[in-house]
Amino acid sequence: xxxxxxxxxxxxxxxxxxxxxxxxxxxxxxxxxxxxxxxxxxxxxxxxxxxxxxxxxxxxxxxxxxxxxxxxxxxxxxxxxxxxxxxxxxxxxxxxxxxxxxxxxxxxxxxxxxxxxxxxxxxxxxxxxxxxxxxxxxxxxxxxxxxxxxxxxxxxxxxxxxxxxxxxxxxxxxxxxxxxxxxxxxxxxxxxxxxxxxxxxxxxxxxxxxxxxxxxxxxxxxxx
Amino acid sequence: xxxxxxxxxxxxxxxxxxxxxxxxxxxxxxxxxxxxxxxxxxxxxxxxxxxxxxxxxxxxxxxxxxxxxxxxxxxxxxxxxxxxxxxxxxxxxxxxxxxxxxxxxxxxxxxxxxxxxxxxxxxxxxxxxxxxxxxxxxxxxxxxxxxxxxxxxxxxxxxxxxxxxxxxxxxxxxxxxxxxxxxxxxxxxxxxxxxxxxxxxxxxxxxxxxxxxxxxxxxxxxxxxxxxxxxxxxxxxxxxxxxxxxxxxxxxxx
Numbered sequence: 001x002x003x004x005x006x007x008x009x010x011x012x013x014x015x016x017x018x019x020x021x022x023x024x025x026x027x028x029x030x031x032x033x034x035x036x037x038x039x040x041x042x043x044x045x046x047x048x049x050x051x052x053x054x055x056x057x058x059x060x061x062x063x064x065x066x067x068x069x070x071x072x073x074x075x076x077x078x079x080x081x082x083x084x085x086x087x088x089x090x091x092x093x094x095x096x097x098x099x100x101x102x103x104x105x106x107x108x109x110x111x112x113x114x115x116x117x118x119x120x121x122x123x124x125x126x127x128x129x130x131x132x133x134x135x136x137x138x139x140x141x142x143x144x145x146x147x148x149x150x151x152x153x154x155x156x157x158x159x160x161x162x163x164x165x166x167x168x169x170x171x172x173x174x175x176x177x178x179x180x181x182x183x184x185x186x187x188x189x190x191x192x193x194x195x196x197x198x199x200x201x202x203x204x205x206x207x208x209x210x211x212x213x214x215x216x217x218x219x220x221x222x223x224x
Numbered sequence: 225x226x227x228x229x230x231x232x233x234x235x236x237x238x239x240x241x242x243x244x245x246x247x248x249x250x251x252x253x254x255x256x257x258x259x260x261x262x263x264x265x266x267x268x269x270x271x272x273x274x275x276x277x278x279x280x281x282x283x284x285x286x287x288x289x290x291x292x293x294x295x296x297x298x299x300x301x302x303x304x305x306x307x308x309x310x311x312x313x314x315x316x317x318x319x320x321x322x323x324x325x326x327x328x329x330x331x332x333x334x335x336x337x338x339x340x341x342x343x344x345x346x347x348x349x350x351x352x353x354x355x356x357x358x359x360x361x362x363x364x365x366x367x368x369x370x371x372x373x374x375x376x377x378x379x380x381x382x383x384x385x386x387x388x389x390x391x392x393x394x395x396x397x398x399x400x401x402x403x404x405x406x407x408x409x410x411x412x413x414x415x416x417x418x419x420x421x422x423x424x425x426x427x428x429x430x431x432x433x434x435x436x437x438x439x440x441x442x443x444x445x446x447x448x449x450x451x452x453x454x455x456x457x458x459x460x461x462x463x464x465x466x467x468x469x470x471x472x473x474x475x476x477x478x
Contacts, residue, residue, distance in 0.1 A: 187252060
């Protein structure tokens with residue numbers, strides 16, 4: 001209705017933009033170590049229950065995000081199994097948690113493909129020369145797979161920035177507290193503030209450019 | 225510089241949730257009216273409103289899982305009933321705050337002259353956009369009206385069910401649907417549609433927006449004050465009316 005103010009950013013919009021960026025980066029950072037470790041285990045080892053773990057990791061890609069959100073809400077709700085341990089639902093932390101779960105498969109996929117493409121010969125050679133398993137991992141496995149891991153992290157970050165369905169269930173759409181760029185756009189569209197939604201879309205596109213350019217830079221630096 | 229300012233805002237936001245806040249879980253369709261009412265309530269009581277805005281069904285789900293809400297302001301009586309049955313609603317505080325009505329809309333440039341539900345069965349109307357009559361309340365109500373007017377059987381094949389009222393409006397705005405049935409409040413938002421006629425009062429269809437304090441509210445006093453304020457404050461009532469809500473008691477009220 002107030003179409004004159006639709007093309008201005010409010011303090012809540014600023015909060016949503018910062019929250020989206022911070023949560024997405026945090027989600028990827030938190031995912032990185034366990035994601036890469038799991039990817040290495042999947043690429044190199046055979047162990048019981050491997051296919052179950054593989055399926056679990058891929059679930060956020062298969063399920064509609066809102067279903068993943070519902071599972072997370074059941075798990076983390078105050079009366080849920082993890083609710084007594086962590087108090088995150090309907091706080092900004094829930095945004096980061098939902099983003100981390102939704103983007104985890106991208107990190108695992110990217111890293112696993114990279115480990116598989118590199119093969120295990122270099123690792124075996126290093127081990128034969130007397131390097132400890134940890135040393136092999138950090139001086140051989142990780143450097144030669146760095147490009148794939150970076151590519152996976154960029155995809156994961158992109159997924160996190162745009163995430164809607166899971167976030168809105170576990171964090172809600174609370175302006176100035178848990179509202180993200182995506183949930184604010186959704187609210188705008190449902191209430192007829194299409195222009196404001198498009199303004200936020202323009203900001204999302206700018207963030208996407210920044211992300212992709214950063215990713216390219218990281219990949220170039222990763223080249224030997 | 226700008227990023228620094230945003231970071232400060234972010235931190236302020238994190239600190240903002242103090243005890244005198246009232247956490248209001250409100251249907252999306254109430255967004256604009258409540259944003260206008262919030263400063264009035266704050267001035268009158270000193271309590272700040274913090275909103276969570278989504279579909280009434282999603283909010284009810286979140287509240288049933290223990291979300292820290294003080295007030296539920298629903299666009300759907302059934303969702304409030306569900307929470308009340310589960311013992312989550314302070315029933316003594318529950319009030320129907322505003323009402324809505326359905327209207328038939330056509331595109332802003334449409335030459336169709338529609339004046340009654342029977343007109344919706346005319347052959348020029350090839351597509352009729354409705355929120356999904358199987359699941360979305362607005363669509364359920366619209367179907368009830370069309371059945372009562374004995375035109376449902378004729379129009380059923382031409383109905384385009386949409387995910388929500390906003391999508392039904394978009395169908396009419398874009399010209400993909402020749403007409404649609406939406407809430408009056410939604411029709412007033414869009415410049416690309418015009419209201420052909422308002423659906424008549426019906427004994428079977430009552431579109432109420434109940435609000436109530438919740439039993440597990442962290443701020444029960446603030447919650448009760450807000451429900452009362454929404455009901456009685458002249459400024460709040462005027463704002464609801466401005467956004468197309470019906471504030472008087474309906475002819476077929478309880």
